[in-house]
Amino acid sequence: MSQHSKSRQQAEVAFANAQSQFFGRSSAAEELDSLAQAREEKTLRLREARLAKESKDHEAAAASLLAKRAKRT
Incomplete structure (x- = not known):
């Protein structure tokens, strides 16, 4: 009877270890997804700022070129 009990204890410990690894991976995956989403949002914000600046510079x-042409005539 003690052999069965020891086997059961080992199985429960192994199951607990597997379960904790599973939940650890799940939370790590959620963290990675959160980081990826934050990176995408930042990239989008920076892209929009760059395009606005390029448009303003253009x-x-x-306007500067038109002003120079107007001075010539």
Whole structure:
């Protein structure tokens, strides 16, 4: 009877270890997903800021060129 009890204890310990690894992986995956989402949001925000700056710079360059042309005539 003690042999069965020892086997059961070993099985329960092994199951607990497997279960904790599973839940550990699950929380790690959630953390990675959260980090990836934050990175995507930051990338989108930075891309929008860059495009707005490029547009503003392009408009300023065009206005400067038109001003130079206007001075020539």
